[in-house]
Amino acid sequence: MSHFTEIKTQIKDIEALRLACQELGISLVPNTEARGYYENKTKGD
Secondary structure, X not given: OOOOOOOOXXXXXXXXXXXXXXXXXXXXXXXXXXXXXXXXXXXEO
């Protein structure tokens, strides 16, 4: 069964996060939704 878990995290250097994502070959998508099982969704900043 799918579920969502909330983790409180503070990103203090967004540019460092962008660069890390770029090095990993993944995209950083601001203000988007995560999809779960059977139409479950949660918003991410």
